[in-house]
Amino acid sequence: MAFTPHTREDVAEMLAAIGVESIEQLFDEIPANLRVKSLERIPEALSEMQIARLMTERARQDGRPLCFIGAGAYEHHIPAAVWAITTRGEFYSAYTPYQAEASQGTLQTIYEFQTMISALTGLEVANASLYDGASALAEAMLMAVRANRRSKSQRILVPTTVHPHYRKVAVATTGNQGLILETLPYSSTDGRTPLEALEPYANEDITVLVIQQPNFFGMLEDVDALTDWAHERGALVIAVVNPIALALLKPPGEWGRAGVDIAVGEGQPLGVPLSSGGPYFGFMTARMSHVRQMPGRIVGRTLDLNGNPGFTLTLQAREQHIRRGKATSNICTNQGLLVTAATIYMSLMGPEGLERVAAVSHARTRELVAALTRIQGVRPAFQGPFFHEAVLRLDKPASAVLASLAERGILGGLDLAEHYPELGSAILVCATETKTAGDIEAFASALAEAMKSVRAA
Amino acid sequence: MAFTPHTREDVAEMLAAIGVESIEQLFDEIPANLRVKSLERIPEALSEMQIARLMTERARQDGRPLCFIGAGAYEHHIPAAVWAITTRGEFYSAYTPYQAEASQGTLQTIYEFQTMISALTGLEVANASLYDGASALAEAMLMAVRANRRSKSQRILVPTTVHPHYRKVAVATTGNQGLILETLPYSSTDGRTPLEALEPYANEDITVLVIQQPNFFGMLEDVDALTDWAHERGALVIAVVNPIALALLKPPGEWGRAGVDIAVGEGQPLGVPLSSGGPYFGFMTARMSHVRQMPGRIVGRTLDLNGNPGFTLTLQAREQHIRRGKATSNICTNQGLLVTAATIYMSLMGPEGLERVAAVSHARTRELVAALTRIQGVRPAFQGPFFHEAVLRLDKPASAVLASLAERGILGGLDLAEHYPELGSAILVCATETKTAGDIEAFASALAEAMKSVRAA
Amino acid sequence: MQTRTEPLVFELSRTGRGAREQWPQEAPPADDLPATLRRRQRPALPEVSELDVVRHYTRLSQLNFSIDTHFYPLGSCTMKYNPKACNSLAMLPEFLARHPLAPESHGQGFLACLYELQELLKEITGMQGVALSPMAGAQGEFAGVAMIRAYHRARGDLERNEIIVPEAAHGTNPATATMCGCVVREIPVDSEGDVDLDALKAAVGPKTAGIMLTNPSTLGVFERRIEQVARIVHDAGGLLYYDGANLNAILGKVRPGDMGFDVIHMNLHKTFSTPHGGGGPGAGAVGVGSRLLPFLPVPIVGRDGDRYRWLTEKDLPQSIGRLSAFMGNAGVLLRAYVYIRMLGREGLVRVGEFATLNANYLLARLVKAGFAAAYPSRRASHEFIVTLKREARELEVTAMDFAKRLLDFGFHAPTTYFPLLVPECLLIEPTETESKETLDAFVEAMVRIRREAEDEPERVRRAPHTLPVRRLDDVRAAKQLDLTWKPATQP
Amino acid sequence: MQTRTEPLVFELSRTGRGAREQWPQEAPPADDLPATLRRRQRPALPEVSELDVVRHYTRLSQLNFSIDTHFYPLGSCTMKYNPKACNSLAMLPEFLARHPLAPESHGQGFLACLYELQELLKEITGMQGVALSPMAGAQGEFAGVAMIRAYHRARGDLERNEIIVPEAAHGTNPATATMCGCVVREIPVDSEGDVDLDALKAAVGPKTAGIMLTNPSTLGVFERRIEQVARIVHDAGGLLYYDGANLNAILGKVRPGDMGFDVIHMNLHKTFSTPHGGGGPGAGAVGVGSRLLPFLPVPIVGRDGDRYRWLTEKDLPQSIGRLSAFMGNAGVLLRAYVYIRMLGREGLVRVGEFATLNANYLLARLVKAGFAAAYPSRRASHEFIVTLKREARELEVTAMDFAKRLLDFGFHAPTTYFPLLVPECLLIEPTETESKETLDAFVEAMVRIRREAEDEPERVRRAPHTLPVRRLDDVRAAKQLDLTWKPATQP
Ligand SMILES: Cc1ncc(COP(=O)(O)O)c(C=O)c1O
Numbered sequence A, B: 001m002a003f004t005p006h007t008r009e010d011v012a013e014m015l016a017a018i019g020v021e022s023i024e025q026l027f028d029e030i031p032a033n034l035r036v037k038s039l040e041r042i043p044e045a046l047s048e049m050q051i052a053r054l055m056t057e058r059a060r061q062d063g064r065p066l067c068f069i070g071a072g073a074y075e076h077h078i079p080a081a082v083w084a085i086t087t088r089g090e091f092y093s094a095y096t097p098y099q100a101e102a103s104q105g106t107l108q109t110i111y112e113f114q115t116m117i118s119a120l121t122g123l124e125v126a127n128a129s130l131y132d133g134a135s136a137l138a139e140a141m142l143m144a145v146r147a148n149r150r151s152k153s154q155r156i157l158v159p160t161t162v163h164p165h166y167r168k169v170a171v172a173t174t175g176n177q178g179l180i181l182e183t184l185p186y187s188s189t190d191g192r193t194p195l196e197a198l199e200p201y202a203n204e205d206i207t208v209l210v211i212q213q214p215n216f217f218g219m220l221e222d223v224d225a226l227t228d229w230a231h232e233r234g235a236l237v238i239a240v241v242n243p244i245a246l247a248l249l250k251p252p253g254e255w256g257r258a259g260v261d262i263a264v265g266e267g268q269p270l271g272v273p274l275s276s277g278g279p280y281f282g283f284m285t286a287r288m289s290h291v292r293q294m295p296g297r298i299v300g301r302t303l304d305l306n307g308n309p310g311f312t313l314t315l316q317a318r319e320q321h322i323r324r325g326k327a328t329s330n331i332c333t334n335q336g337l338l339v340t341a342a343t344i345y346m347s348l349m350g351p352e353g354l355e356r357v358a359a360v361s362h363a364r365t366r367e368l369v370a371a372l373t374r375i376q377g378v379r380p381a382f383q384g385p386f387f388h389e390a391v392l393r394l395d396k397p398a399s400a401v402l403a404s405l406a407e408r409g410i411l412g413g414l415d416l417a418e419h420y421p422e423l424g425s426a427i428l429v430c431a432t433e434t435k436t437a438g439d440i441e442a443f444a445s446a447l448a449e450a451m452k453s454v455r456a457a
Numbered sequence C, D: 001m002q003t004r005t006e007p008l009v010f011e012l013s014r015t016g017r018g019a020r021e022q023w024p025q026e027a028p029p030a031d032d033l034p035a036t037l038r039r040r041q042r043p044a045l046p047e048v049s050e051l052d053v054v055r056h057y058t059r060l061s062q063l064n065f066s067i068d069t070h071f072y073p074l075g076s077c078t079m080k081y082n083p084k085a086c087n088s089l090a091m092l093p094e095f096l097a098r099h100p101l102a103p104e105s106h107g108q109g110f111l112a113c114l115y116e117l118q119e120l121l122k123e124i125t126g127m128q129g130v131a132l133s134p135m136a137g138a139q140g141e142f143a144g145v146a147m148i149r150a151y152h153r154a155r156g157d158l159e160r161n162e163i164i165v166p167e168a169a170h171g172t173n174p175a176t177a178t179m180c181g182c183v184v185r186e187i188p189v190d191s192e193g194d195v196d197l198d199a200l201k202a203a204v205g206p207k208t209a210g211i212m213l214t215n216p217s218t219l220g221v222f223e224r225r226i227e228q229v230a231r232i233v234h235d236a237g238g239l240l241y242y243d244g245a246n247l248n249a250i251l252g253k254v255r256p257g258d259m260g261f262d263v264i265h266m267n268l269h270k271t272f273s274t275p276h277g278g279g280g281p282g283a284g285a286v287g288v289g290s291r292l293l294p295f296l297p298v299p300i301v302g303r304d305g306d307r308y309r310w311l312t313e314k315d316l317p318q319s320i321g322r323l324s325a326f327m328g329n330a331g332v333l334l335r336a337y338v339y340i341r342m343l344g345r346e347g348l349v350r351v352g353e354f355a356t357l358n359a360n361y362l363l364a365r366l367v368k369a370g371f372a373a374a375y376p377s378r379r380a381s382h383e384f385i386v387t388l389k390r391e392a393r394e395l396e397v398t399a400m401d402f403a404k405r406l407l408d409f410g411f412h413a414p415t416t417y418f419p420l421l422v423p424e425c426l427l428i429e430p431t432e433t434e435s436k437e438t439l440d441a442f443v444e445a446m447v448r449i450r451r452e453a454e455d456e457p458e459r460v461r462r463a464p465h466t467l468p469v470r471r472l473d474d475v476r477a478a479k480q481l482d483l484t485w486k487p488a489t490q491p
């Protein structure tokens, strides 16, 4: 039951070749008192048939509710070709492409990915992925602090409109190196980061400014002004972006007069299933001048002995396996397979398909907001341009309303109470191109009922 | 929306190269009055996302009831590896291996399949599949009539215990060539074909005797006696067998003193999903002496220019593309992909695994029969050895009982009223290794309730 | 593609090895079965681990050319792209788990797809009724000719047992006629590829059951006088059978029903892009005009109000009967349904147009490059024939040699030596899913091969050079039959 | 494997081409978005058809070595067979569709798997608590060292910022220590591969936060004096971190918790056979002894009666916090869960035993064939080191040359030049899922390569010869950076 191919004869011959009597003897260097007595809490083996039945039942238990939650993970259509190819054994069961000549498939795919992510963000270099969007932001902060030699403060301004989980990951990841993260408030009328929020720092040594576009509320930040503000003060700018939104929105490489320095984001929308939160992948792009500070793997094109082009991991001197304690990061295993999926996804969508996905997702969300705000007691929390996601205020308790919807098989958005208690009863809703007019209608009528049946707090 | 890659420029350049003005002009040899006016009843295109949603809803509509129907199609566990590999593009999207050098993957797989099917049946040659078990039987009849030069009558004895659909397919397929199919009655006590049923034909010119083992009722025929009876009278014998059962039961190549001449069967149990009836595949094996009468493709091993072994389609002179009106069959496209799946399945199960599948399926059916016949008004229809399937008589109308079970999400077997009205209210039930004690218990208690709630006819 | 060959799975086998994770954990004795009915020793299946199996068949797969990896312009076979969604949606867990004899109450979703597919195919072909159960083109042909016979018989017209077939017909046509107990009469085509009408007139008569035609024909040209052909056969009391293998060429442009055909089959694995699977499965749905409606094979899907149900012999008492144990290749039918719905009305028309555009473009380029078209005065349909008889004569390099050498250039060979009446022929069908760049590259390869044939012909004659095996000895294969592996066999 | 290279997908692109079937049918204007925030021109993504994409990436895939196609004895990486069921069951439609922020009411099935996985991993490792969210080994290390720091800090022990690391450690160990704001102190190992205890004693002190160890170490040997090491570090007030990359070697034989480790990470993509995916994703679950329980990263799955729920900062106020946007690599965790349940108690023990058997057998055969073991007096763990310093000196053929030449023989190379302290080393890890025949064939290839190195060394030095590309110029790659494709770039 361990996928081992050994026959009894094999074992006998192998032991003889080694010159021992038993397999047990091969463990004779382990102090006897340390040896495991039993693994009694591990159940007996299940055959594939048995575990398949168990998993199928568990999956069915969770059902397939109609989902209007976004908040950093988005249900887009994934073309069947994406995973049909991604799960091919040659991609699925290969290791990191250390032996370049035997890994041209993975390496070329990553090179293509780097090119596509550069095209989307308008920046020059991309790496081969980080763990997820949140960890990519944390790594970008460490990188930016290394890259900004002019600033000594290690102070990073982070708007409250940045995904709250990303902010937490950033704190957990960078805190031990002494980075100081300061939060910027948002405007309660338009849900954006106002330039005034920056004023207190106008004359301070600030190392980095982070800007998320669209922000966590789905609102569009004034990225040009924010970027220029930071650059004027010698701070670097990190953009946190949604790759689908980039099909329509200004690429971070063009924000402000000079463009941002680093852009990161969650790659999940590019063909990766929601899958309870992972595996996803974080992407990172930057200006070429920062490439030596970049964490993660990077693939380059080069020539072989015969002068033909080929691909290989490059700039490895930044990485832990060469530079050890002085590496740009400890990252080793990344999210390669998801990069393969995303590369295939982007190839299928191309510039026009991706733009349509963005535009239709946005249109659906507008329709959703329109339909929901027609309901008594539901209104938009913020004014101003938004993209693909929106905050609604309810005059009934959000948690009870959402619970009531969930019973009807509708996941009606994210309760913002935990992260933004100041908003009162508020939910973040999202529709993508996967939602039909009928779905929106179903949500609206269920919400109308829920708003009636749920008691005011 | 037609998976066409042509850009507008491509079309213009291509038309110019051809020397026409428009695509339309390429159809100018078609008489104008015949041209399609419109295809108005064809709906507009759906995107992949839209059709995916539609199909998912339709699939969910059909649900996943607990199924105890067998009757020629069996729910066995299919290892995940089987279809992960079978759907690889190189197998899935290849054509018939006419260019042998570019098709060694498919050809070697078929050669391995032929070897495995030979091993299971105990006969010397196998082909690369026919459409399904039923059409394989029909083709075997035509083949046997050609092969039996001693007999002139074209009369074929077919026990009533052969799958009723197989008998219908045989009639529909062979009738136009004048083959005469005569049915043999079964014993009402043991559900088998008694030797006495053959007596009327003892001195007649009979070309072929068909024997299904296990028979449609799951009962085990006296294959040795039947085979010898036929051979003694110069008739050939065709066995219809279940490949899983062959892991435990005597292979047709060893039936009687000489073994049968041809064996056919439904390959579905070997790793092919139930899928509402297809695609499945029919297998066929025979003695080497009959190989030139065999229908369908056959792969042989040979040598290449360098003297290295390789595989190729062989004995093509039997086939329609060479022999046209005189071919052994009109078959061209067969069920290749399912052969690939079955070959992988058999490799994973091996002799011991396959035997276990057979033995556990049989044990489960015995437990099922025991549990069900404990219920008031339910009793076995036949006495004697059976395998993996059994007929039960009910003292309430079978159709109503089954309908009541179906409402509870249990498909409780096949109503035999249509094909065997003489059995009264009777159902054919089956359990495979996929059924647990809990499943059997669930069936039994649902049946007990149904037997109470349904009114007597 | 992989260039190393693989050992046989049997050669990897070791007694006592096995993919145990896949086996039931119990091994009950089955001692209730009488010894005389039991097997004495286990079958000689391979004993290998799951990794052995995965690695072996993955590597084997890499020894194949396929659409997913190579241009595959195999004439008459319509090797177009098989959309991945068709596969994944036909393989949704509920569809896979559904038993063929499950009650209609647990199959309304599935039956809805089949019912709609029947309706779609009727509209596409202009026929009045469709049955989906035939499992390949050849079985569709069988159903069709059997219906023609049943029709004549039902009218008491018992002598009609001749099927007329043009000499260019696919082998399944005459083979089917024979299987249906008919006599085959071949008639010639003229120098432009059309049926010789005089020969046809001479062939028809009171014994004529019908004629089997592909249109466009396997010569890659449209039968221009199809209306006259229909009139001649119908006037003689015969019916017209349409071999739908080439339907891709005329999709959305002209319908068999409108051309006068009484019965047709469609190769769903060609026109409707279900995969060929290395030899199958396909699906050979049949369509009929009103005269043959009563004779359709069962089962068919019917609709009562908003419920779908199976129609069987009870509903169609004159049916030619049942051709498959259950519902034919149901999963293939789902794939075709998904494909047609994705194409929609406009997409179907586009298929015919771009398949034809690609073929005519490729023909024009090859002719310009000096290759000889078999029917130079004609438009190509979705395919066309190039004849290499000049090359064979002058350079002693045959169509087969070109075909094998194309493999080295990364192209699957076109169909060779079919139809038999054109010497040294390549029947080339690019399909609509291939790009202009691919067609251009193919032309370039053909030109290079001809240059090689002039400069170093032996290189072409001994091709392929870069595949896992060199050219295989078919004669030896047929003479020294080695059809199953035996522990001692050394080829 | 395929031996032809592929053009870039961008080179296949043509303006106006596209896989339209995949695009939404509408193209609404989005005119509510202010122009200043919009993109001015579309991103330069490729414009290709679905067939282009399928063919391109299918062909690219064939340019890879992988477990499914090749023996892949990459030391320290545990490249064992990834059971197909783990993938298909983790990808059941409901699991894939589940939103990470879906309520617990719609996740009991998923949470049950994760909860049980936590319990299983506790039992397997002998730890008291497990958190599953770290997304790879290195992130698990980060979590572990962060917990060690949090522990000291919580006790007011603010000076402890040194992490001791043996010189053979994997690069992630020192890199992690740095990321956690610690200072790295490397200590040597002795000639038999064990930690130099005197050096350790000299290194520990009031600044010692802890030590990071793999056991068996990356030298392929078991650290025999682990109890003394633990005592020395603990006595000095430090904690012990276990790098679980080599857990496969001792599965079911000895548990990190019993050896005295306070915190560990496990590479689920190694020991628990989730795939490496060409670089990831993995999962680096962490386990802790009772002292570190309060500091585990969130989220964790808890159970109240028979309901499962997320535990967050509210439940663990001293947690080091959140390391991922959601639940880490949830799908990888499901794969590991399926794997462990399929193995069961007995299977887990078997893994350790047969991984060790295979390694010791391969080592014995290679030594017999004349190769030099780095630690000849020691048992191999699940991996071992061969040093080719003699070959490099006498034949001027390096470990890298051997590695590249192995590719020609159809074997992925072992890990080369790691650990750095052994010259010309190959770190070889066969894993338990490979057969004796495969190991024998590998030995044969090594022997043949050495013979070649003697007879025609240039052949080895210029290897590989049969792969899609010849040996690549890494120096050029780093100097003339070509990291993205530009229409004009010609390398
Ligand atoms: C012209 C023609 N007719 C009939 C057939 C037979 O179809 P099938 O192979 O599906 O039986 C073919 C296919 O090979 C064909 O090309």
Ligand SMILES: Cc1ncc(COP(=O)(O)O)c(C=O)c1O
Pocket (backbone or CB within 6 Å): A331, A332, A333, D076, D077, D136, D137, D138, D139, D170, D172, D173, D214, D218, D243, D245, D246, D267, D282, D283, D284
């Ligand atoms: C010994 C050792 N430690 C740590 C790691 C890091 O694990 P990961 O690659 O999952 O981050 C590895 C893997 O490469 C390793 O081999």
